[in-house]
Amino acid sequence: MARKIGRREFFRRSAGAGLTLALGRTLSASSSAGRKAPVVGVGIGSDNEQAAVKAVQLLGGMKKFVTKKAKVALLPNVQSRHPGSYTKPEVLRAVIKMCKKAGAREINCLSWQSMKQWEDTGLKAVIDAEGVGLKLFEKDEALFRPVAVPGGVALKEARVLAALYDHDLFINMPITKDHAGNKFTGTMKNLMGLNSPVNNRTFHHPNWQTDPEAVAHLEQSIVDLNKALKPALNVVDATEIIVTNGPFGPGQLFRPGKVVAGTDRVAIDAYCASLWGLDPKDIVQIKKGAEQGLGQIDLAKVDLREENI
Amino acid sequence: MSRVRPKVRRSPALSVLLALALAWGAAAAPRSEGPLRAYLPGDTAVPGWAMDGAPQEFEGEDLYIYIDGGAEIYEEYGFARVIVQDYKNTAGKSVSLEIFEMEAPAAAFGMFTFKRSGRGRSLELGGGSELESYYLNFWKGRFLVTLTGFDESEGTVVGLLSIGRAVAAKLPGGGEAPGLIAALPAEGLRPGSVKYLKGVLGLNNVYPFYAARGLAFKEAVRGIYDRGETLILLDYGSVEARRAAWLELRAEIQRSERFEPAKNYLADAFAFEDGKGQYVAFGEAGARLAVGIHSTLEWALATVARVR
Numbered sequence: 001m002a003r004k005i006g007r008r009e010f011f012r013r014s015a016g017a018g019l020t021l022a023l024g025r026t027l028s029a030s031s032s033a034g035r036k037a038p039v040v041g042v043g044i045g046s047d048n049e050q051a052a053v054k055a056v057q058l059l060g061g062m063k064k065f066v067t068k069k070a071k072v073a074l075l076p077n078v079q080s081r082h083p084g085s086y087t088k089p090e091v092l093r094a095v096i097k098m099c100k101k102a103g104a105r106e107i108n109c110l111s112w113q114s115m116k117q118w119e120d121t122g123l124k125a126v127i128d129a130e131g132v133g134l135k136l137f138e139k140d141e142a143l144f145r146p147v148a149v150p151g152g153v154a155l156k157e158a159r160v161l162a163a164l165y166d167h168d169l170f171i172n173m174p175i176t177k178d179h180a181g182n183k184f185t186g187t188m189k190n191l192m193g194l195n196s197p198v199n200n201r202t203f204h205h206p207n208w209q210t211d212p213e214a215v216a217h218l219e220q221s222i223v224d225l226n227k228a229l230k231p232a233l234n235v236v237d238a239t240e241i242i243v244t245n246g247p248f249g250p251g252q253l254f255r256p257g258k259v260v261a262g263t264d265r266v267a268i269d270a271y272c273a274s275l276w277g278l279d280p281k282d283i284v285q286i287k288k289g290a291e292q293g294l295g296q297i298d299l300a301k302v303d304l305r306e307e308n309i
Numbered sequence: 310m311s312r313v314r315p316k317v318r319r320s321p322a323l324s325v326l327l328a329l330a331l332a333w334g335a336a337a338a339p340r341s342e343g344p345l346r347a348y349l350p351g352d353t354a355v356p357g358w359a360m361d362g363a364p365q366e367f368e369g370e371d372l373y374i375y376i377d378g379g380a381e382i383y384e385e386y387g388f389a390r391v392i393v394q395d396y397k398n399t400a401g402k403s404v405s406l407e408i409f410e411m412e413a414p415a416a417a418f419g420m421f422t423f424k425r426s427g428r429g430r431s432l433e434l435g436g437g438s439e440l441e442s443y444y445l446n447f448w449k450g451r452f453l454v455t456l457t458g459f460d461e462s463e464g465t466v467v468g469l470l471s472i473g474r475a476v477a478a479k480l481p482g483g484g485e486a487p488g489l490i491a492a493l494p495a496e497g498l499r500p501g502s503v504k505y506l507k508g509v510l511g512l513n514n515v516y517p518f519y520a521a522r523g524l525a526f527k528e529a530v531r532g533i534y535d536r537g538e539t540l541i542l543l544d545y546g547s548v549e550a551r552r553a554a555w556l557e558l559r560a561e562i563q564r565s566e567r568f569e570p571a572k573n574y575l576a577d578a579f580a581f582e583d584g585k586g587q588y589v590a591f592g593e594a595g596a597r598l599a600v601g602i603h604s605t606l607e608w609a610l611a612t613v614a615r616v617r
Binding site: 079080081082083113183185197204215244248250252282 | 517
């Protein structure tokens, strides 16, 4: 069992390893100015596992993100077992294998979702077969730690699963899909899976009335959460996805047959939204994320590397 | 795998008191089965299919536990409780049954219209139904029923239909749609396109205005017609409320960078080009605001004119 690390030590380790699970980092719109074009890798093909491998290879391989002996947390989406609504087991398997090959000393999937969801989605079987950890947590506030949101507009403090900070880095692994609330879910929305359910509820105004201001507050809260948490890598399942009745389904299935990887969440989400005809500028969280310096919304300014397996 | 619980420090006396209180509570109020269990088909109700595991039940805001991140739309329509039960057949196929009890038949009808794509097959089931490749939705009374298979095989689809019919036979209530539906002109209306809306979340899914004001309607309906024209009727309950809302909405749209006033039209309706190649025309009709949407200005205006 690895010992817990403190925030100070965590910062030291992160800085030393070039890791990016950063707290307290100020991200402003101007911080993205002058950056190199972000790279987004897209593996295309009917073999989901190989598509995931290809996507990461196009970024330079997993060793770029996972250092030797790193303790890695993974965050797949297990929200529902309906087809096209959860991260495919093959994508998880690919990421686990790549992390192992890169020299990770320990790999854990973190979640406050139920074991039944992990079993029903087939993700538990992959975890067992690969011999990695699955750490399920009660939805108890004592298991979450307060985290300041640098530059937070709607959210000044997140409450993040404390166990995340026992890891050196984490890989965000959403499935991109429809969402009744904001028409889209991807890398940014998936981080709500690390935030406490109680804090997530503050993303909704009291006596939620679904008025436009309340929807805007929700979107801003998601963007703010992304200022407090930065995955080392995002690997997005866009193989088979629901494009209606999201995020839970059942809904109409669309099969782009793609896995998308990168570090720029705005660029990845902009690309994924465009897969089923959405304009990224119409997705409030993507637009706000770009405006507030989280990444590049203009796909013409993204180094997009698509390749068949 | 490990499930982690927080450490809680309690005094021994407090622990005893808590244990007594819990024991008393358990004896005084044993956990009762929810009212929706009566509508679940039993093990012998559908030949070849049996219950798989115990049902799960969620009530009120606990829906967020079951549909984490997606409960808002149910709440917008008016949600009461849901029961979820899995079924399995002898060939190992699975079907998941969800019975949502909504606050009113209009809410069940609305959620049904929200969830259907309009591209599936309509069946004689409840107040209305749609079978899509691997799932079936229908409504009856204040209940919305969703059955999900996990593949598209014939055996699974037969299971969806058989279990669905068994549930429909047990559910009370009829199938009368809200009166506002009848306000959509019938000629040329694509039947599966009708969506009944109760709030902005639903509206955003049929046409996002990105407006902050003027959209506090009581109820609304959307229909799509033969030429691809969309008609949305927003009902504000009174002429005064509609008038005030329209003033707000119009000001929002005029301020918006997204909408440009449409040029060269003579009708007495307001029309805008939405930056997505669509014209959006507005017309006032009593307590309702009519919105016509089409790729041509002519048809956007004509759509509004049909209800004015």
